[in-house]
Amino acid sequence: MRILVIGGNGMLGHSVVEKLRALGHEVVVGGRHNADVDVDISSPESIREMYEAVPNLDHVISTAGQTTAMPLADMKPEDNDLSVQSKLLGQVNLVLIGQHYLKDNGSFTLTTGVKKDDPIAGGASAAMANGGITAFVKSAAIDLERGLRINSISPNIVEESFEQQKEIFMGFTPVPLSKVSDAFVKSVVGKQTGQEYKIYS
Template sequence: MRILVVGANGTIGSAVVNEMKGDTEIIKASRSNSEIKVDITSTDSIMRMFEEVGEIDALVSTTGSAHFGPIEGLTPELNRIAVNSKLLGQINLVLLGLPYIRDKGSITLTTGILMDDPVVGGASSAMANGGIRAFVKSAAIELPRGIRINSVSPNMLEESKEKYGSFFVGFEPVPAKRVALAYRKSILGSQTGQSYTIY
């Protein structure tokens, strides 16, 4: 089984790589620190990545940026970061990657808990997360060749507490290992159109 992980060297991505390593071939991609370079905000870059990688059984995205900050300071330009990266970047991976995914393959995208449990400063990210979840639910009913699609909505990770702890006041962080299991379920299971919330 060939698995392409976009965002492979990040906190969630490296946990997914660790969870799936073994009998699978994992191809690691990210903006600058992986063997395969890709910028998900550029359709040209995404197309080049798939041409380089070739056929895969599973596409996993553990990336996507968004501006964090108060809604009053959220300009249309700042909001566009989430639109171009977390929302359209991940969706373009699906649209451009579909021909490269083998029959009965899978796609797994990443959202986040703040779309259901809001935090101050998280509106732009929540917008992108909700868009991804809706896209996944809808795309699942018409993806061809038995290809499945799911998304994972993690709570703040224990490993990210220092970085995001001040935003997620009162949240109980989850270990990356537990989050990675949801990706395993999406890649190796049978469900489609699901949003796995990891609380």
């Protein structure tokens, strides 16, 4: 299968890419830097150009999306816009636009995160975006046509980045990166739709 992984140069995305390639799939990496195809998911036009440049896709995975991390008391509407335009609307638009490009019986797999279920200080903006994606996936699953599927993955903080972020995730039990990337493989090669795979332990 031909699979596009947006954010495939990041830690999580790279792990997903490696697992899929090991299974024999053709994987195209999308991103803003050093990718096979350039894309800025905060721009609908950039998303359209990406799909035009990479035809005959079976599946699309997003491990991309920026969010704002700051205390609520300091946050202004424009600060929150990053989470809205990138993590939330960016991933939604990958589906809204991409549904017209994917092959029959293809799929979308989006990324959320633990902050929406287990809040941390300064995480309100990210939690909002993650919760919005979760609700969108559940509802979009019943509307997608041509056998298209959609799921989301909600990972905990991973072991490989815990040391750098342990101050804000104090008390959390990190999970192996490999376990999170396995969930993406399950979403792509399986038949489920409208699901949220929570990898919290």
